[in-house]
Each structure stands twice: as structure tokens, then as C-alpha cells.
Amino acid sequence: MPTPPLAGGTAGPTHLRPLLDTVLTALHDGATRRNGPLPAGGPDTVTHHTRTTTGPVLPDHGTGPHHALRTLVTALTEGAADPAHPHCAAHLHTPPLALAAAADLAASALNPSMDSWDQAPAASALEADLTRTLATEIYPHTPHPDAVITTGGTEANQLALLLARERHGPLQTICAANAHHSITRATWLLGLPRPVVIPAPRGVMDPTALHDALTTLTGPLLVTATAGTTDTGRIDPLDHIADLTTTHGADLHIDAAYGGPLLLSPTHRHLLTGLHRAHTVTLDLHKLGWQPASAGILAVPDHHHLTPLHHHAPYLNADDDTEAGLPDLLGRSLRTTRRPDALKIAVTLQALGRDGLADLIDRTLTTAHHLADLIDQHPHLQLYARPTISTVLFRPTGTDDTHVATIRRTLLDQGHAVLGRAHADGRLWLKATLLNPHTTPEDHHRLLTLVTHTATRTRTTPAPAPRPAAPPAPRTPAPHTTTEGSNPR
Numbered sequence: 001m002p003t004p005p006l007a008g009g010t011a012g013p014t015h016l017r018p019l020l021d022t023v024l025t026a027l028h029d030g031a032t033r034r035n036g037p038l039p040a041g042g043p044d045t046v047t048h049h050t051r052t053t054t055g056p057v058l059p060d061h062g063t064g065p066h067h068a069l070r071t072l073v074t075a076l077t078e079g080a081a082d083p084a085h086p087h088c089a090a091h092l093h094t095p096p097l098a099l100a101a102a103a104d105l106a107a108s109a110l111n112p113s114m115d116s117w118d119q120a121p122a123a124s125a126l127e128a129d130l131t132r133t134l135a136t137e138i139y140p141h142t143p144h145p146d147a148v149i150t151t152g153g154t155e156a157n158q159l160a161l162l163l164a165r166e167r168h169g170p171l172q173t174i175c176a177a178n179a180h181h182s183i184t185r186a187t188w189l190l191g192l193p194r195p196v197v198i199p200a201p202r203g204v205m206d207p208t209a210l211h212d213a214l215t216t217l218t219g220p221l222l223v224t225a226t227a228g229t230t231d232t233g234r235i236d237p238l239d240h241i242a243d244l245t246t247t248h249g250a251d252l253h254i255d256a257a258y259g260g261p262l263l264l265s266p267t268h269r270h271l272l273t274g275l276h277r278a279h280t281v282t283l284d285l286h287k288l289g290w291q292p293a294s295a296g297i298l299a300v301p302d303h304h305h306l307t308p309l310h311h312h313a314p315y316l317n318a319d320d321d322t323e324a325g326l327p328d329l330l331g332r333s334l335r336t337t338r339r340p341d342a343l344k345i346a347v348t349l350q351a352l353g354r355d356g357l358a359d360l361i362d363r364t365l366t367t368a369h370h371l372a373d374l375i376d377q378h379p380h381l382q383l384y385a386r387p388t389i390s391t392v393l394f395r396p397t398g399t400d401d402t403h404v405a406t407i408r409r410t411l412l413d414q415g416h417a418v419l420g421r422a423h424a425d426g427r428l429w430l431k432a433t434l435l436n437p438h439t440t441p442e443d444h445h446r447l448l449t450l451v452t453h454t455a456t457r458t459r460t461t462p463a464p465a466p467r468p469a470a471p472p473a474p475r476t477p478a479p480h481t482t483t484e485g486s487n488p489r
């Protein structure tokens with residue numbers, strides 16, 4: 001076999017073009033074969049089908065680029081949970097914009113690594129502009145805001161807690177019951193005390209409970225609030241929380257992984273009032289920013305706040321290189337080799353502009369309100385609450401939690417819909433996290449019909465009353481009777 005060609009250089013595009021043609025055909029064919037938001041049959045069927053169609057991962061003799069691309073990309077597409085399908089709405093799993101995916105191809109072909117200037121001369125300049133621009137959106141009132149690019153909200157939250165620990169030593173974190181699980185994990189990773197968890201009635205942090213915690217606890221404190229919770233998409237009262245942390249001298253981190261991009265919508269940015277008062281802000285653009293994973297941000301109001309991340313490795317940022325003017329990039333992440341995620345983000349911001357981004361955000365929030373309206377008007381469905389961002393919780397009326405979970409799994413098994421699950425007010429709900437701006441009212445109608453039909457078909461009939469003709473044997477409860485709230489967490 002000839003030596004495989006490379007993606008870069010002047011010859012790279014010539015070699016890529018026919019390969020891309022094969023990839024695009026495979027993406028199309030795989031999606032056609034799936035014909036729904038995810039493959040039918042559940043894990044065993046999909047695993048078996050994927051294994052048999054893809055063949056050995058490492059054969060003795062290679063099958064060649066076109067065959068391998070066609071085989072594996074078709075199989076992966078056929079077996080995908082495709083967020084571009086309007087009935088794929090379980091998670092903050094975004095349908096990437098075509099233009100962002102195209103930009104990501106260029107990032108892969110060029111492969112700049114963001115840990116030193118000599119691997120990423122222009123990419124590091126673009127990343128610096130992009131991070132400054134995004135940080136300025138969050139912190140418009142400080143002269144030198146800055147941000148680092150992360151693999152997502154999890155890494156951004158870890159960095160936020162790390163920076164707080166570097167400011168104060170092993171401080172106590174306070175979060176509400178609605179906080180993302182990565183906050184607790186970050187305290188574990190960083191050797192910090194477990195967070196003090198305060199109540200979040202109706203899905204938002206209770207400021208009275210926060211006041212009590214800030215009054216009772218001693219030593220340095222970090223409050224982490226959430227702008228767009230994973231379960232209900234609610235936003236904590238940020239300004240009120242910032243007042244409390246200011247009064248009590250505590251630091252504030254806001255996890256705006258989901259809600260952060262609302263800043264770009266003049267219609268909805270008021271929901272984030274107070275965001276700029278945080279010491280650190282997490283934001284994900286692979287959620288309400290339509291980027292392929294990954295595209296996370298941690299922003300700070302002043303670039304000096306990132307100094308604790310500075311690190312020295314003579315082969316990447318020797319002092320004399322830095323003095324001679326080579327940008328020192330190693331302190332922009334805890335990672336070393338790092339993809340230029342700035343490229344796809346910058347392409348998206350430039351291609352859409354402020355008005356295009358605002359329109360995309362507003363459109364998406366409108367679809368959520370529309371779905372909520374339909375549920376509200378539906379005689380057999382119950383709406384948890386009006387959506388704050390784009391998360392809609394609902395459940396068929398007259399069901400219990402076990403049945404709600406069964407409906408979700410049945411839809412997954414059939415490949416008809418991907419809905420999430422969330423506990424709220426002591427009950428289990430179906431969760432639609434809407435991130436697809438192309439979703440139509442007809443899509444919503446079809447989704448709700450799927451849910452109500454599945455609910456009817458999977459309803460466990462109550463144990464029949466003993467018939468008069470039946471022998472008077474003592475009855476034990478029917479084994480299939482479901483119990484409200486029996487669902488383990």
C-alpha cells in the first residue's frame with residue numbers, strides 16, 4: 001500500500017476532496033437507513049449490528065481509505081442519536097451548524113496545537129481575540145477581561161474552583177441542590193471539602209437559605225450559582241445572590257454552561273442580570289451555541305486572575321523565547337496538546353454576527369414555548385412549568401414515575417424519540433431539551449402524539465377486581481402494580 005497522503009500542505013486539499021465525498025455520501029446513506037432520531041432495538045441490537053457491519057477494528061491488511069470511511073461512517077451514522085432530528089431532545093446535546101462542522105475539518109487538517117506559538121502562530125492570535133471578545137460580552141465593565149477555552153462546562157467548573165482555591169486556600173464551596181454534578185466532582189478532584197448543598201425549591205437556589213449558610217459558615221467561601229440548570233433550565237437569582245456574596249465577602253462562580261449565550265440576545269439577556277458580578281463564569285458553546293463538541297469557556301473579569309495557571313516547560317515556553325516575544329500559551333489551559341476550538345467558534349460568530357446569533361437563540365426559545373403551549377392545552381399531558389430557556393418538563397396525566405420511565409425507554413427502544421428524564425417537585429418527568437432551531441410545530445405535534453400513544457400502549461392495567469365467578473382464593477397484590485415514587489435515584 002502506498003504511504004497515505006497527508007491532510008495539510010498545498011496537496012492536502014486535493015487528497016481530502018475525494019475522501020470527503022465518500023464521507024458525505026456515507027453520512028447521507030447512514031441517516032437514510034436510520035430514518036429516525038436513533039437506531040431501533042436498544043443497546044444489544046445496536047451493538048450487534050454495529051459490530052457486524054463495521055468488521056474488525058484492526059485487520060492484518062488494511063481495507064483502504066474509501067472502504068474504511070464508507071464502512072465506519074455509515075455504521076456510525078446509522079447508529080447515531082442524531083441531534084439534528086427534531087425528536088432528539090434528551091440532553092444539552094446540540095445539533096452542530098454545518099458551517100461550524102466545516103470549520104472543524106480545517107482545524108483537523110491544519111492541526112495547530114495551542115500549547116506553544118511555534119505550533120499555532122495564527123491560531124493563537126485568533127484564540128486570543130476570540131477569548132477576549134467573549135470575555136468582554138460577560139464582563140463589559142472591566143478593562144481586561146479574559147477567558148480560556150475548555151473542553152466544556154465540567155473542565156471550566158474545575159478551573160473555577162481551582163482558581164478560587166489558589167486565591168484562598170482550601171475553601172468551602174456552597175452550591176444549591178440544582179447545581180451540576182461536576183461541582184461536587186471538582187471539589188473531590190481538588191481536595192476541597194464537599195460542597196454545602198442548600199435547597200433549591202422549584203429548581204432555583206433559595207436566597208434565604210444562602211443567607212443563612214453565609215452567616216453560619218466561617219472561613220473563605222465560594223458560592224456557585226447556576227444559569228440554566230440541567231434538569232429544568234432554570235436560572236438562579238444571580239443579582240440577589242451576588243448581593244449576598246458581596247455582603248458576606250464570599251466569592252461567586254456562575255455556571256452558565258447552558259444559559260450563558262443568552263447574553264447575545266437583546267430579548268433574553270435580562271435573564272442573566274448580575275452575571276458580570278461573578279469572579280468566574282462558565283459558558284458552553286456546544287449547547288446553546290451550536291458548536292460540535294467541544295467548545296467551553298471559563299471567563300474572568302481580569303486576565304491577571306488566570307496567573308495561577310501559568311506553568312513552565314522549557315521546551316514550550318523558555319524564558320528567553322518569551323522575552324524575545326514568543327507568546328507564552330502554556331498557561332491558557334491545564335492541557336498541553338490542545339485543539340484550536342477557537343476556529344469553529346470564530347467562524348460561527350463572524351458568519352452569523354450578533355443579529356444572526358440572537359435570531360438563532362430567540363428562535364430556539366420560541367420553539368420551547370410553543371411545545372409548552374401544546375402540552376398545556378393537551379388533555380392527557382401535564383406541563384411542569386413554563387420554560388425559562390428551552391427545557392420543557394412534562395408527563396402524561398394519571399401515570400406514576402415507573403410508567404414515565406417506561407415510556408422514555410420504550411421510545412428509545414423503538415428509535416422514535418430521545419427524551420430525557422428529570423426529577424422535580426418529588427416526581428419524575430419527561431424532559432425535552434430543545435436546541436434545534438429548525439423544529440416546527442408539526443414536529444412537536446408528532447412528538448406529543450408519540451408520547452401519548454406510547455403511554456396508552458405501555459400502561460400497566462390495574463389489578464382486576466376478583467370476578468364473582470372466580471374461586472375465592474386469597475389475593476396477593478399483582479406483581480406488576482407500580483408504586484408512586486418507587487423509582488430509585
Ligand SMILES: *Cc1c(COP(=O)(O)O)cnc(C)c1O
Nearest residue numbers: 152153154155180228255257258
Ligand atoms: C452541560 C453542563 C455542564 C457540563 O458541561 P460539559 O460541557 O458537559 O462538560 C456543567 N454545568 C451545567 C449547568 C451544564 O448544563
